[in-house]
Amino acid sequence: MLLSVVVVVHRHQAWVRSCLRSILDPAPADAPAYEVIVVDDAATDHSARIVAEVAAGDVRVRTRRLEQRQGSAAAREVGLSMAHGDYVWFVEAADLLLAGWLDAVSDGLRSRPDVLVVGEVWQDIYGSRRRPSGRTGCRPVLRDRIVRRDYLASLDRPTAGRFAEIPLAATVTARAARVERQDQSVYAHRLLPALVTSQWADEGDPGGIFDAYDDALARLVAAEATSAHRTALVAAMLADGDALMTRVPSARRAAFFARMSTAFKAHAGDAPPPEGRVEQLERVALARGNLTAYTGVDRAVAPLESPRRLLRSGVGAVRRHLPRDRRSLGAARRQALYVAERRRPLEPDLAVFAAYWASAYSCNPRAIFEKAREIAPWVRGVWVVKAGSEHVLPAGVDHVVQGSLDYYRLMARATYFVNNVNFPNDIVKRSGQVHVQTHHGTPLKTMGLDLVDAPHSSLGLNFRRLAERIARWDYSISANEFSTEIWERVYPSGTYESLETGYPRNDVLATATPEHRDRVRAELGVGPGQTAVLYTPTHREYAKEYVAMLDVDALAEALGPSHVVLMRAHYFYRGAVASGTGSAVIDVAAHPSIEDLSIASDVLVTDYSSLMFDYAVLDRSIVIYAPDWDTYRTQRGTYFDLMAEAPGAVATTQAELTDVLRSGRASDADSTARRAAFRARYCSLEDGRAAERVVRRLWPAAGPAPTDAEDS
Numbered sequence: 174m175l176l177s178v179v180v181v182v183h184r185h186q187a188w189v190r191s192c193l194r195s196i197l198d199p200a201p202a203d204a205p206a207y208e209v210i211v212v213d214d215a216a217t218d219h220s221a222r223i224v225a226e227v228a229a230g231d232v233r234v235r236t237r238r239l240e241q242r243q244g245s246a247a248a249r250e251v252g253l254s255m256a257h258g259d260y261v262w263f264v265e266a267a268d269l270l271l272a273g274w275l276d277a278v279s280d281g282l283r284s285r286p287d288v289l290v291v292g293e294v295w296q297d298i299y300g301s302r303r304r305p306s307g308r309t310g311c312r313p314v315l316r317d318r319i320v321r322r323d324y325l326a327s328l329d330r331p332t333a334g335r336f337a338e339i340p341l342a343a344t345v346t347a348r349a350a351r352v353e354r355q356d357q358s359v360y361a362h363r364l365l366p367a368l369v370t371s372q373w374a375d376e377g378d379p380g381g382i383f384d385a386y387d388d389a390l391a392r393l394v395a396a397e398a399t400s401a402h403r404t405a406l407v408a409a410m411l412a413d414g415d416a417l418m419t420r421v422p423s424a425r426r427a428a429f430f431a432r433m434s435t436a437f438k439a440h441a442g443d444a445p446p447p448e449g450r451v452e453q454l455e456r457v458a459l460a461r462g463n464l465t466a467y468t469g470v471d472r473a474v475a476p477l478e479s480p481r482r483l484l485r486s487g488v489g490a491v492r493r494h495l496p497r498d499r500r501s502l503g504a505a506r507r508q509a510l511y512v513a514e515r516r517r518p519l520e521p522d523l524a525v526f527a528a529y530w531a532s533a534y535s536c537n538p539r540a541i542f543e544k545a546r547e548i549a550p551w552v553r554g555v556w557v558v559k560a561g562s563e564h565v566l567p568a569g570v571d572h573v574v575q576g577s578l579d580y581y582r583l584m585a586r587a588t589y590f591v592n593n594v595n596f597p598n599d600i601v602k603r604s605g606q607v608h609v610q611t612h613h614g615t616p617l618k619t620m621g622l623d624l625v626d627a628p629h630s631s632l633g634l635n636f637r638r639l640a641e642r643i644a645r646w647d648y649s650i651s652a653n654e655f656s657t658e659i660w661e662r663v664y665p666s667g668t669y670e671s672l673e674t675g676y677p678r679n680d681v682l683a684t685a686t687p688e689h690r691d692r693v694r695a696e697l698g699v700g701p702g703q704t705a706v707l708y709t710p711t712h713r714e715y716a717k718e719y720v721a722m723l724d725v726d727a728l729a730e731a732l733g734p735s736h737v738v739l740m741r742a743h744y745f746y747r748g749a750v751a752s753g754t755g756s757a758v759i760d761v762a763a764h765p766s767i768e769d770l771s772i773a774s775d776v777l778v779t780d781y782s783s784l785m786f787d788y789a790v791l792d793r794s795i796v797i798y799a800p801d802w803d804t805y806r807t808q809r810g811t812y813f814d815l816m817a818e819a820p821g822a823v824a825t826t827q828a829e830l831t832d833v834l835r836s837g838r839a840s841d842a843d844s845t846a847r848r849a850a851f852r853a854r855y856c857s858l859e860d861g862r863a864a865e866r867v868v869r870r871l872w873p874a875a876g877p878a879p880t881d882a883e884d885s
Contacts, residue, residue, distance in 0.1 A: 175282065176207035177258030177322070180266050181248040184372045186218040187661035188267040188363070193227045196264065197234070199275040206275065209234045212252045215242040219654050220266075244375040246337035249315075250330065253322070260289070261322050263315040267363050267373075269296070274359035278319065287349035289319040292358035298665055299636050300625045302361060312409040313342035313389065317360060320345055335377035336385035343389040343406055347398040366644075367420055368667025379417050380429050383436035386410040390440060403443040410436060411444070415455075418468075427464055434462040507581050508599070514585030519605050520553075524589035527557040527596070529613070531575045534558075534565045535765065536593045537611035537650060537864075540677030541871075544864035549872040555583055565765065589871060595642040602645040609871065610669070611650040611677070612660065614783025615855055618711075619810035621663030628715070628808055644668050650867060652676040652786065653855050659812060674866040675858030678768060682790040683861035685772045693773035697759055699737055706732070706834065707774035709741045709767075711782040715808040722780065722800055723827060729757035731831045739774055741767070776839055778830065781805055785820055789852045790859045794839040795821040798830050820851035 178196055182189055196209055211224050213236065221238065228234035237251055249263055260282060264270065271294075281289045293316070294302040315338055328344055331337035346352055386406065393402050414433040421429045437444070437459040447453040451470055458467035524545070526538045534556060545552045556572040557580060558565065566572055573579040575597075584600055593613040602608065619627070625636055646669035651657040657671045699705050710722055729738045734757070742762040761770055767784065771777070776794040779785055785795055797819045805811070816823055821844040824830035833839050869875050 174206070174208060174258045175279065176260045176262060176319070177252075177256035178207060178209045178262050178264055179212065179249060179252030179256065180209065180264050181212045181214055181245055181252065182220045182224060182266045183214045183216050183242070183245075184218045184220065185216070185266040186220045186223055186658050187665070189220055190223050190227055190658070191662075192264070192266050192268060193224065193234075195269040195271070197227070197231060199270075199273075206279065207233065208256075208258060210252045210255050211236045212248045212255075213238040214245070214248040215239050219658060222654070223658065244333065244335070244337075245373075246330075246332045246334065246341075246375075250332050253325065256322055259322060260319050261325055262319045264360075265316050265362070267365060267370075268316065269361040269363070271359050271361055273357075277355060277357045277359050281353055281355045282319070284351075284353060285321075286351045286353040287321050287324045288346055288352045290346070290352060290354045291317050291319060291360055292355050293317045293360045293362055294358045295364050296361045297364045298366070298622055298640065300622075304358070305362075312413055313339055313346075313406065315342045315345070316362065318342065318345055324349065331385075331388070334381055334385065335375040335379075336382045339382070339385040340389035340392055343402075344392045344396065347393050347396045347402050365665055366667050369665050370667070371420070372667060379421055379425075380432040382413055382417065383410065383432045386413075386436060387439070390443070400443065403440075404445050407440045407443045408445045410440070411459075430464040430467065431462060434459050507576070507578060510578055511581040511585055511599075511601075514582050515601065515603055517586060519588045519603065520586050521588050522552050523583075523587040524552050524554045524591060525557060525583060525587045526554055527592045528594075530594055531557045531559045532562050532565070533765075534567065534570070535678075535767075536613050537677045538591045538593055540680055540864040541591055541609075541611070541867050544677070544680075544868045545872065548865065549868055549875040551874075552589075552872060555587070557583075595639075596645070598638055598642065600645075607647045607871070608645045608669075609648045609650065609867070610646045610664075612652075612656070615652050615656050615676075615786035616659055617781055617783060617785075617811055617813070617815060618805075619663075619812065620659065622665070623663045623810065627810065640666070648672050648870075650674060650676070652679070653858060655812075655855060672867060672870060673858065674870075675860065675863035676787065677864035677867055679787050679790050679859045680861045680864050681768045682771060682787060683859050685791065689769075690772050693769045697739065697761065697764075697770075697773060699739075699759075699773060702735070704732075704736045704776065705739055705774040706736055707739045707741060707761075707770055707777050707788075709777070709779045709782045709784050711780055713805065713809070723798065723830070725758050728827065728831060728834075732757075732834060736834070739770060741770060776834070778834075781809075781811070781815065786855045789820050789848060790856050792848065792852065794844060795819075795848060795851075796830065796833055796839050796844075797821065797823045798825075799823060800825050800827075818847075818851070820848045822847075 180189070180192065180196075185192075193209065193211070211228070211234065213221050213224065215238070224236060228236065235255060237255060239248060239251065243251070252263070253261060278289070278291065281291070293305065295305050296302045325345070328341070328348065330341050390403060390406055393406065414436075418426065418429065437456075441460070444456070447456050454470045455467055458470065526542045528534065528536045528538045542554045542556075545554060554571070556566060556570055557575050558572055560574050560576070563572065563574070573583050585603075588605065589607050589609070590596060591609045591611060593611045595610070596608075621639070622636060624634060643664045643666045646664075646666065649660050649664070649669045649671050651660060651671050651673045652675055654673065657673050661671060694705065708723065708725060725738050725740050729736065732738075736757065738758045739761045740758055741764070764770055771784070771788050771791060774793075776796065777785065777788045778796045778798050780797065780799050785797070788795055797815060799805075799815065802816060802825070822833045822838045824833050838844060869877065
């Protein structure tokens with residue numbers, strides 16, 4: 174066998190699926206030219222399950238789980254001991270191999286070098302790729318080096334410490350008798366937020382990086398490596414030290430800098446000439462061991478304009494920059510108030526709630542708010558609503574109007590923020606404030622940063638501003654394992670913790686009673702014994718205007734008086750879409766609760782709405798009506814093949830849908846089996862206590878959640 178690809182997994186649930194697929198896609202599984210060895214370094218997330226799903230039935234993949242975390246270096250050694258290939262390639266679990274990699278690598282290894290250094294690109298979170306250059310691209314890593322296994326086994330390989338890779342990677346190339354380099358880029362290294370990558374770092378003092386470089390440089394001297402090798406290594410050491418400086422806690426920064434200064438002075442003779450004035454001043458500060466001078470270099474050389482600096486420059490300067498029209502002047506006043514209020518202490522028990530861009534009292538925020546009033550009554554919850562939307566709130570619910578002076582006072586002083594979308598861009602997160610992103614559906618359609626390359630432009634998303642909003646999150650509510658994996662990948666920051674609790678808004682579905690169902694049906698006008706079909710078409714972002722996919726009047730007529738259709742247009746179209754004119758069609762677009770509508774109905778008909786995941790909690794019939802599946806999948810993008818994994822019967826024409834509903838296919842054995850599989854994957858946490866789990870996590874004084882025994 175030519176090649177063993179070794180992947181070490183720890184907490185990589187958001188990334189390892191795409192990594193392994195990029196490795197496994199090039200060749201048929203029944204004729205492997207290589208093997209993939211996955212070492213699970215005691216992963217505490219869903220990485221093991223994801224690896225098993227990807228590897229199922231693929232003879233190229235072997236796995237090994239370590240019951241206690243060994244660290245990256247020791248885990249790589251386990252992978253090396255399992256390898257059968259002539260060459261070994263350590264691929265990082267968050268990275269990707271590019272199309273054509275297998276042919277390129279096979280060609281590069283024909284001459285049987287000790288080491289093949291492959292071409293690498295860096296891919297940012299927005300999908301842009303570039304070649305590494307300058308001092309940022311010279312750190313010795315194993316990911317771009319495919320090493321002859323026998324040669325690698327002959328080397329002294331450090332196996333302990335957070336930075337053991339550095340001396341090994343430096344030694345691999347320095348001692349090799351023959352190194353080949355490949356220009357074609359076959360490896361994409363993902364540049365993820367520092368707090369994401371810190372989840373995978375081995376425990377240990379960050380200052381240990383300088384010990385690793387000392388070790389690496391000593392090995393190069395022993396190997397009689399060229400001065401160019403040593404110079405490149407010192408440059409990498411300085412770049413790494415500078416990058417880590419901002420991540421080290423302020424209390425430990427002085428000690429970290431002292432070690433960096435000592436390492437620089439020990440190897441100053443091999444340091445490359447400084448590139449520009451900034452680097453020259455940094456070198457002087459390092460030589461003198463002056464942390465204040467080092468951290469002040471950038472500000473001294475290239476001061477930046479900022480709102481704070483502008484304010485310091487005097488009242489006259491502020492006045493010159495104030496907008497002249499009265500509306501903007503009012504906005505400036507509100508912002509001035511917001512700045513002033515942020516200097517006041519936070520109110521520890523004040524919580525802000527909002528839903529659907531401040532237009533609704535619903536969804537997960539509502540469920541959390543109401544549960545908090547029940548079991549954490551000391552929490553003062555205030556809702557944010559747009560002007561004109563105050564009517565959506567029940568009597569007795571405290572609120573402010575978005576954009577008002579009271580709103581900015583609230584946003585400045587509250588401690589907790591709960592929303593199913595993001596709060597506006599002008600909201601500044603203060604130290605001590607806690608943001609909870611509840612989301613508003615399990616994702617079938619692509620979301621977040623997966624939309625960067627969407628073929629349509631109607632979304633109009635600013636992805637860099639999105640990344641800034643994500644950085645405010647402290648918690649991300651997840652309905653299931655599937656959602657957790659996707660949310661962490663498409664909303665990467667490392668600042669938040671995933672709370673895999675189930676969806677609070679689904680508690681009412683899990684605990685629905687016949688009395689609840691009868692009450693809502695009576696309110697809607699559904700007759701006794703009638704079958705209520707809830708129809709919920711989704712929004713198509715790529716379409717310029719709404720296009721009806723179903724003639725609901727014709728459907729209702731075909732089903733006859735034994736049926737009634739509850740037509741629920743997507744909230745983007747409410748008030749603008751006719752929902753049918755026949756007596757057997759009830760327009761429920763303006764109904765305040767989709768949960769009540771679900772409870773009142775007998776069967777759901779939808780195309781690609783996330784409601785299917787919630788409705789499955791009821792364990793009632795679901796029919797997928799997908800007349801434009803290929804278009805939707807291509808234009809919007811989806812995370813799985815709904816036609817193959819539908820929660821029930823599938824219809825692609827109105828005639829077929831009518832037949833499904835009239836013939837009983839919606840509830841036959843096949844549809845029931847499909848729904849059971851769907852529920853097992855997406856609804857396993859929906860036990861009616863999701864909101865309670867969230868509330869008790871946010872406000873521990875509410876006490877621990879009762880045990881199953883106490884429930885009974």
